[in-house]
Amino acid sequence: MENKTPEEVAEVLESIWTLQEQETATLDRVIQNAPIKVTDGLIDRLGAEGFLAVDAEKNVRLLPKGRELAEQIIRRHRLAERLMCDALGAPVDEIEVAACEYEHLLAEGITNSICTLLGHPRYCPHNKPIPEGDCCRQARDELKPIVVSCDQLRIGESARVAYFCAREHSRLLKLSALGISPGMSLKLIQKWPAYVVQCEETEIALEPDVAKNIYVWRN
Numbered sequence: 721m722e723n724k725t726p727e728e729v730a731e732v733l734e735s736i737w738t739l740q741e742q743e744t745a746t747l748d749r750v751i752q753n754a755p756i757k758v759t760d761g762l763i764d765r766l767g768a769e770g771f772l773a774v775d776a777e778k779n780v781r782l783l784p785k786g787r788e789l790a791e792q793i794i795r796r797h798r799l800a801e802r803l804m805c806d807a808l809g810a811p812v813d814e815i816e817v818a819a820c821e822y823e824h825l826l827a828e829g830i831t832n833s834i835c836t837l838l839g840h841p842r843y844c845p846h847n848k849p850i851p852e853g854d855c856c857r858q859a860r861d862e863l864k865p866i867v868v869s870c871d872q873l874r875i876g877e878s879a880r881v882a883y884f885c886a887r888e889h890s891r892l893l894k895l896s897a898l899g900i901s902p903g904m905s906l907k908l909i910q911k912w913p914a915y916v917v918q919c920e921e922t923e924i925a926l927e928p929d930v931a932k933n934i935y936v937w938r939n
């Protein structure tokens with residue numbers, strides 16, 4: 721149902737949410753901040769439908785219905801940013817446009833799968849908080865993140881490689897050159913003086929910051 725939210729409604733709610741993280745959302749700022757043309761008619765309609773309220777000073781605030789929807793949109797947007805940044809290694813300044821596309825496309829089930837794959841991240845690459853989903857609450861209750869960085873494994877523990885968290889493409893290539901790629905099983909052999917993992921029949925030594933950037937599914 722949420723995916724049928726008209727784009728202009730989504731953009732207005734997202735604009736209000738983002739503003740409210742830093743300041744009071746005035747009507748003028750919401751109009752400036754939204755990437756689409758926001759008409760009085762649209763604001764009136766969203767008011768009438770119970771998404772938002774505008775007070776006498778022209779301050780805009782989200783009502784529970786609008787807040788709930790905005791939270792989901794922001795969650796999808798910021799998770800899409802994390803996905804592109806961490807798993808695909810895209811530079812932070814190039815992810816904005818694609819994240820805007822994703823936020824309209826991702827269905828709830830997929831959003832939670834991506835969140836789980838990324839280890840329920842709390843912040844987007846711009847350091848803005850990612851609203852929690854059911855998957856995050858569940859993972860916290862179970863007290864065991866399923867995806868962890870390789871350096872958090874116990875010695876002797878096996879896991880399957882989920883993704884690499886590498887900012888630069890060259891770094892990703894280096895990781896692949898070591899013979900490690902997503903989907904492979906590995907086992908942590910030692911942590912000191914260097915991390916050593918066994919991947920298929922090969923033992924591979926890893927620098928600590930490389931080990932921290934390999935994310936694995938715990939078995």
Ligand SMILES: [Zn+2]
Binds near residue numbers: 798801846
């Ligand atoms: Zn962000």
Ligand SMILES: [Zn+2]
Binds near residue numbers: 832839841855856
């Ligand atoms: Zn989650």
